[in-house]
Amino acid sequence: GALVYQYPRRTICKSGTSMRMECQAVGFQATSVAWYRQSPQKTFELIALSTVNSAIKYEQNFTQEKFPISHPNLSFSSMTVLNAYLEDRGLYLCGARDGNQAPLFGEGTRLSVL
Amino acid sequence: GEQVEQLPSILRVQEGSSASINCTYENSASNYFPWYKQEPGENPKLIIDIRSNMERKQTQGLIVLLDKKAKRFSLHITDTQPGDSAMYFCAARDTNAYKVIFGKGTHLHVLP
Numbered sequence: 278g279a280l281v282y283q284y285p286r287r288t289i290c291k292s293g294t295s296m297r298m299e300c301q302a303v304g305f306q307a308t309s310v311a312w313y314r315q316s317p318q319k320t321f322e323l324i325a326l327s328t329v330n331s332a333i334k335y336e337q338n339f340t341q342e343k344f345p346i347s348h349p350n351l352s353f354s355s356m357t358v359l360n361a362y363l364e365d366r367g368l369y370l371c372g373a374r375d376g377n378q379a380p381l382f383g384e385g386t387r388l389s390v391l
Numbered sequence: 392g393e394q395v396e397q398l399p400s401i402l403r404v405q406e407g408s409s410a411s412i413n414c415t416y417e418n419s420a421s422n423y424f425p426w427y428k429q430e431p432g433e434n435p436k437l438i439i440d441i442r443s444n445m446e447r448k449q450t451q452g453l454i455v456l457l458d459k460k461a462k463r464f465s466l467h468i469t470d471t472q473p474g475d476s477a478m479y480f481c482a483a484r485d486t487n488a489y490k491v492i493f494g495k496g497t498h499l500h501v502l503p
Contacts, residue, residue: 283434311490311491313493319495320480320493320494320495320496321435321480321493323490323491323492326490370434370435372491377423379423379425379437379440379491380425380437380491381437382427382434382435382436383434384433384434385434
């Protein structure tokens with residue numbers, strides 16, 4: 278079946294440092310990958326949407342300079358949180374989908390910032 | 392606009408009764424509406440979805456209704472069980488921008 282692996286599951290970083298999270302699609306082609314952040318008590322904020330053969334589109338309040346994303350092939354994507362601070366805490370989810378299907382989510386990366 | 396509004400934010404129902412969650416969307420280009428269930432510490436999982444060419448869909452005790460004219464869609468859980476207690480999120484996909492936007496979630500508590 279189709280699965281999305283996301284790692285690490287949890288990570289702690291010092292304020293001002295950076296951390297990278299990765300997303301692997303298994304059993305289907307991830308023609309698009311969306312990265313979301315679920316802050317405490319909040320819904321899923323879309324950070325950016327990456328579609329094969331198109332430029333990565335960032336939502337308002339999110340920038341490539343802060344959240345650089347790589348989507349080199351149809352099974353892998355990564356995102357880095359640069360210079361993480363307290364407001365960057367939360368659960369980061371990658372949602373991968375093939376064409377018109379609903380996004381399939383990875384387990385999420387829970388980021389804590391000290 | 393792209394907002395998806397979801398109500399209520401908290402819903403408490405008695406075991407065996409039904410639960411209803413309502414969402415509205417702004418973008419008339421939205422054509423696909425998935426619903427996700429998220430249990431504590433878990434990632435959200437797709438439970439049911441509906442496309443804009445349908446008004447009603449039912450599967451395993453879940454019913455979704457879509458009113459395109461009113462830009463409203465809803466999830467109905469019949470015969471709720473304690474295992475249905477979780478966060479539920481509605482979402483809408485913009486067919487042009489290819490984005491999936493989520494509602495703020497409903498915390499469903501099924502009381503024994």
